[in-house]
Amino acid sequence: MTRSAEAVLGAEEDVRRPLEPIEVEEGASLWGDAWHRLKRNRLALFSLFTFIAIVLFCVVGPYFSSWDGEQQDLIRGASAPSADHWFGTDTLGRDLMVRTMEGGRISLLVGLVATIVALLIGVVYGATAGYVGGRVDAAMMRFVDILYALPFTIFVILLMVAFGRSLWLMFVAIGCVEWLSMARIVRSGVIALRRQEFIEAAVSLGYSHRRIIFRHLIPNVIGPVIVIATLTVPAVMLLEAFLSFLGLGVQPPNASWGVLINEGQQNMEIFPWLLIFPAFFFALTLFSLNFLGDGLRDALDPKSARD
Amino acid sequence: MALLEVRDLSTSFYMRGGVVRAVDNVSIELDRGETLGIVGESGSGKSVTCYSILRLIQEPGRIDGGSVMFDGEDLLKVSRSRIRDIRGKRISMIFQDPMTSLNPFLRVSTQMVEALKLHTDIDHKAALHKSIACLEEVGIADAAKRIHGYPHEFSGGMRQRVMIATALIMEPDLLIADEPTTALDVTIQAQILDLIKRQQEQLGTAVILVTHDLGVVAGTCDRVNVMYAGRVVESGTTDQIFYEAKHPYTQALQKAIPSLHTKGDLLYTVPGMPPDMAKPIQGCAFYPRCPYPKLGEPDGPPPELVELGDGHCVQDCQYCDRSKPIEEVLSKDVPEAVE
């Protein structure tokens, strides 16, 4: 007992000492940290570059080719790859390489726009449900659960049949299918964040709701949203290809990769290159986007230790 | 012969950012029936030491060297099946968070009976009876019914009791308790510590109690090891550690405990931060924060443990001058901060 009193008296002197300068380590921000982790994931980086390369190929490529996607050469018909036509030609004599590039433009566009549609609906819906909470949240998620159980593909088909085959309708229809997962993820992200102590800390420090939402909630939800957006694009492209197979896709003379693959599949035994080239680019795009999404997911989640 | 003799145990984690030497030449001695406390702040290596004793270290961690002599056998060298045999039967371990340490998908009865069936030839019914008896021992009411429930149906304190029951059901020679009360309310803490003590007296089990709370140590342990940055800086009986602390870190820990007599606005804190374990530590790990006057750069070997007599060991540091008592040192003018 005496000992502790003495120790305490000694402490009295200490408490008036100024704190010594501490060597401060530079804290890593979440984004810097994530970017760092992503850079180390060589597969994800490779996928990113591959994807960018493909996009450039499709968008800029046609300007470098002497052929036009609509130029038909009925006498020539389908011909194997040659010096003139690097990818060969299709049954109507059109240069396959340019067709592939232009098809890519459309497929990528569908992927991007439909994902944005899904994003807009999903993020708003999910964030609202998560932030508001309570019965409203429960009702909103019930609705999502029910929709999740619906065979949406069937509806997309019906929609396309009912309202004609416009590109814009396809964007909306596909977007309507994919927003569900987005909403779920955003909602759970918002809920998890709402309960985090740092939100309580911010509130107790007197931050306004707006500041909390913009500087704390949104930056933390963006991560998972980016991941799922990156993974939604390939799903959308698959869905578009599927619709094309059924004949519900883009109309000729425009073509998407789905249309090209369908044509290729029909002539697979005699003119295999018609299937190989578009299928290769299609699969490669999906591949890189999926690996990139995986990489992003691992980079942004500090707890998922891959090693 | 001591029940447990750990000599120069070293465990490191091989991460992409560097190698973290979590346990650096740690030695421990424990007799049958004794209670040893291991004290230190987060990151000091106390938990990893315990995992290393039972060889529970997984990639990217690796036990680099040393020996763990348990009743004559070196646990680091025995076969995998032998160590599995020892785990749960002769050495048991309980963990910090009972919420996550019990499998939420399996019934408590399953998890307890499993321990029995692994190590003995008992049949299911007998195992169940024994488990129920054990639960009653640790104070779970209506054990026969509750044992068939799932972990989430128990409260925090009760879950920890279940863990203790499961750990002690085979009546092990050694119980390692890794911060068993940290995740619990203060009132429950006392109950759990009491329970461990009672079981220990009944069964004659030796206990290693890991904690960052000096208060817990004072009430329960015979001997104490103080760890800092992966090394043992001081060890001795509880009285020696509390009343004759020689290492500045041990002394600082005690100073930091507020008491009803504390005057002033600021609590004493040890200035500085614990070292970055990813960087190799030169010389004395505590050097940057040590209040003793410095004698030179810490560029040599780490300080060795030196026996002061009666089993009281301290790191003998050649980088600072400990001739004066610490109160004198601290009451002087503010020592220069280390660059």
Place this chain on the structure above:
Amino acid sequence: MLKFIAKRFAQGVLVLLAIYALTFFLVAMTPGSPFSGERAIRPEILAQIEAHYGYDRPFFERFWTSLSNAVRGEFGPSAVYANRSVTEIISESFPVSLKLGSLSLLLALLIGIPTGVIAAVKRNTLLDYVPMSTAMVGICLPTFVMGPLLALVFGLMLNLLPVSGWYGPRYMVLPAATLGLYYAAYFARLTRGGMLEMLNQDFVRTARAKGVPESTIVWKHCLKGGLIPAITFLGPALAGIISGSFVVETIFQIPGLGQWFVRGALNRDDFLILGLTVLFAALIVVMNLLADIAHVLLNPRLKYE
């Protein structure tokens, strides 16, 4: 538990009703009727035909009639395929699709789940990289690419399996593989993720400290939790298999329901569309119910819903 099932069942019925209404609405909103697209018919005759099928009645009356008939199992005649009722078509083709679908799903589960478990346990080794990369390739190739490729390799080049028709068990292999392998890839990835999460949990450390051998930890302690992501995917997987069947049946010339659905949609065969949509939806709803039950069985914390 029974209450839970009853509740979900009731919800399922509501969902079916909603789907029926939605489909009916979509179909009805499309201008014209099944008969207006065909060869040029004199307007009076067209009007007569449409009246016969009730197209001149107000919307809600048509809906009600249609619904009450549907509940009794009468979906009406196929508007485009004269002399055949929808119910006839369904009863003929459903068994085929059922076999194809169940075989595909079974294949997906039997290949996917063990692969995922092994990949998780042998993480970061070849047994992890190789199957998972293969799975990734599988996910990136749509059914209508995979199907022809498999047909090309195994059917035409190696001559091991037949590529069209539906005359016996050998005919089922390629189509079921095309559909099933795609979803096997998904199940493998999901199971791997689920198992990895389980293996990183604290209770695994506790089990090891008790002396539990690694294999027991994997199969007894971790599997239940690890299967949960896969179980949640059962519903969407079946939905995917159904839509995938549209493609596969076309490629491999299988007389199943998928082809009928597509033809019906493209040819404006309203009754056929409605009937088939309800059937597919019912299947998916049942599968979701089964998946929900399995989920509750696996995760004891959910029993208190």
